[in-house]
């Protein structure tokens with residue numbers, strides 16, 4: 085294969101481009117975000133069936149670095165990084181779970197959950213971070229000075245950044261909103277040796293500061309306004325299609341906060357259509373917490389207006405964002421994919437998680453936001469009972485053990501815990517245990 089070229093280009097269509105090794109995040113003309121542009125003509129020289137064959141051969145294998153769900157599709161993601169500079173922890177290749185019982189209970193026969201949280205640091209953020217940190221490694225090897233990589237985070241970006249930087253031996257700096265991330269999410273970057281700055285503000289406040297400090301080019305910015313992250317995350321779309329034997333589903337439901345992931349999945353499906361791998365696009369539903377729903381409000385006004393807002397606390401803490409950096413590219417994506425935006429109250433989020441957990445899942449609150457949006461569209465008849473739906477589960481429920489247990493303890497104010505299940509304290513006595521089992525039988 086001849087050398088495939090990629091470059092940064094203005095996402096708002098100014099005639100501006102840069103090499104992907106340049107330290108630049110915004111278009112100097114319009115201030116909009118940059119996008120990674122692939123040479124599609126060069127990629128088209130390989131036929132769709134040859135791509136599918138190549139990707140299937142590599143999938144989940146052990147040949148470095150192609151067994152990774154991200155690097156197995158390196159030509160479509162980031163050909164600019166050489167194999168020996170890739171920093172990978174075999175991310176991706178996650179379970180596409182057929183939620184058969186849950187689907188039956190709510191009236192959808194073809195419901196699937198893409199378990200993106202079953203990854204090295206427990207969220208989909210690994211997919212973008214492997215690309216970004218690999219590129220930093222590549223740039224450093226080419227003699228470009230980068231002293232540290234920094235991000236603002238609601239918890240999962242910092243966990244991923246810290247892990248990949250630790251593997252690469254590159255210093256990581258993470259800015260977290262104090263007391264607004266789960267204990268597991270706080271622990272992750274600490275354990276991986278990052279400089280963890282706990283700021284007395286919210287995510288939007290941390291984001292504003294990280295933008296300031298990364299004006300100094302020796303500190304490289306790892307938030308999703310850096311389009312390298314989007315390139316890795318778009319492999320979720322590639323994988324879904326691959327796992328369905330190279331067919332697109334009817335609907336994809338994605339929880340959205342900073343709105344990079346909606347844009348990423350859109351970019352992935354668009355690329356496959358442009359390359360002739362799929363012949364139609366799915367429709368996309370973006371799901372927001374009602375306490376942090378600036379995109380939803382814009383959607384209600386046909387995207388004619390957008391106003392950032394102050395995001396209120398939500399169980400879905402990773403999407404407590406009032407001023408999403410990828411707002412305009414997300415709106416472009418939703419327009420292209422005939423998209424819908426829904427929101428979910430705290431009561432809906434908690435009960436959607438608990439209800440789906442009863443069918444064998446173990447969902448995080450963000451997945452609960454997506455499930456709620458899906459159920460609303462199903463009950464309105466927008467989604468038909470026999471259509472194929474994929475819900476993007478963004479993180480492992482294990483990262484959110486505290487809020488999940490508080491639900492079952494009935495400690496979450498304003499939430500009617502309809503599926504609470506508590507331990508039955510029982511004497512260490514076979515007779516007592518037997519009678520507890522009898523009472524349980526009576527309940528089911």
Ligand SMILES: *Cc1c(COP(=O)(O)O)cnc(C)c1O
Nearest residue numbers: 240341342343344345450478479
């Ligand atoms: C980051 C994150 C999201 C939101 O993704 P965006 O790209 O910011 O919209 C959703 N869920 C979890 C668990 C996350 O970590």
Ligand SMILES: [Zn+2]
Nearest residue numbers: 094098111114
């Ligand atoms: Zn521009």
